[in-house]
Amino acid sequence: MAQRYMLGANWKATARIGASACDQCSFCTEFCPRYLLGHPIEPHKAMRSLGYSMVGEANVIGTLFCCECNLCTMMACPEDLDPSKVCVQNKRRLMSEGRKWEVEAVATRPELHLDNRRVPIGRLIRKLGLADFKNKGPLLEASLMAKRVKLPLKQHVGAPAGAVVKVGDAVKCGDVIAKPAENQLGAVIHASISGRVKEVSDAIVIEA
Ligand code: SF4
Ligand code: SF4
Structure with missing residues (x-):
């Protein structure tokens, strides 16, 4: 498994590595469940904003829709970057400024994409490094009565x-x-x- 070198990194390191290593493939956006539901969140654009001295609010305003599922970081990014943290950082700032959702959802996007973008659980388990812990049993039947x-x-x-x-x-x-x-x-x-x-x-x- 690739080393998850971004996990646990502080914000400065996350932003610096993200700015230099993100190739704008947009896999993070293509996997983002909120994007697939039609919401105007595009994590690859939030990553793009790291490369500029000014954020460019149009790139990050959609981060208000981030549900912090971490799928973009844990599953989608082939570079092991942390688009989730970048979205959450922007979301927190926008919320502290009292900003609201300002962009309409795209109603047709779920119809077009949702069925084709489901995440295979087996692959997610391998990607998270949890395959060694997958154990089907034996399981014991027991009734537990809480007092x-x-x-x-x-x-x-x-x-x-x-x-x-x-x-x-x-x-x-x-x-x-x-x-x-x-x-x-x-x-x-x-x-x-x-x-x-x-x-x-x-x-x-x-x-x-
Ligand atoms: S953490 Fe946010 S940006 Fe990333 S996939 Fe989940 S909802 Fe989308
Ligand atoms: S998946 Fe990774 S490399 Fe691709 S755009 Fe998103 S953050 Fe950048």
């Missing part, structure tokens, strides 16, 4: 869920114990065991 669970109210994007149970309530496995406020992005949280609510803070503790 106590702690379920954080924030385990998703958006706002933390609001508890709909209080200390002392009896809950059954599957009951809704927290949900997002109206018109807020979030996730409903369910009890994973039956029992009694012991604590409600930034997490709900249930004991069987």
Whole structure:
């Protein structure tokens, strides 16, 4: 496996190596799931911006759409560069400046490309150097019964869920114990065991 020499490098090294070694092949963009969904993110253009003394906002404004999946760095780049870090760095700066998504998505791009750009998991495993750890078993069947669970109210994007149970309530496995406020992005949280609510803070503790 090629050495992932960019991983763990500081920003200055990432930017300097990226500026000198990126050949603008655009594989990072071609693999980017956000690009394939039609969003105006093109990591190879963010890499291009490294070669200039001024960023060139048109090259990086789309980085606001980066979901930080790391696929461009871990899978796509044949030079082992770190386009993900370059996108995230730009995204953080744009967000701190209060910039918003300003470019429309290309609605036809998913139809054209998505089916042909799926990442083979076996190849990703090899590329990440994890093939030696792939082990199918033997697996043992076992039933584990938790006596106590702690379920954080924030385990998703958006706002933390609001508890709909209080200390002392009896809950059954599957009951809704927290949900997002109206018109807020979030996730409903369910009890994973039956029992009694012991604590409600930034997490709900249930004991069987
Ligand atoms: S880390 Fe960002 S730029 Fe890279 S593939 Fe994922 S979404 Fe695209
Ligand atoms: S895949 Fe690598 S070499 Fe190609 S454009 Fe992206 S960062 Fe540059």
